[in-house]
């Protein structure tokens with residue numbers, strides 16, 4: 203089944219199947235990244251410049267700023283949610299996203315860190 207994704211409002215939103223799914227101005231903790239020197243970057247999203255489907259995940263290109271150290275930059279493939287049976291399920295921005303080989307915690311179904319970055 204085809205899932206249509208695009209950015210809206212000059213990158214303020216990601217639209218999935220023609221509904222607004224993920225917006226900017228949220229803080230996403232990011233682990234296992236090379237965005238800045240922080241062990242976990244708390245990334246305030248400023249804009250989405252790209253969005254695509256990577257197997258069952260929706261990944262976005264984002265511009266943002268780490269609120270801990272002030273680094274500004276971009277991430278090409280930030281996972282923002284996943285597709286299950288054609289429906290979109292957004293990740294909780296409060297949950298740490300791991301950009302490299304996310305490890306699923308079998309007890310909670312959430313992502314956790316694995317090792318050093």
Ligand SMILES: [Zn+2]
Nearest residue numbers: 238240268271
């Ligand atoms: Zn930082």
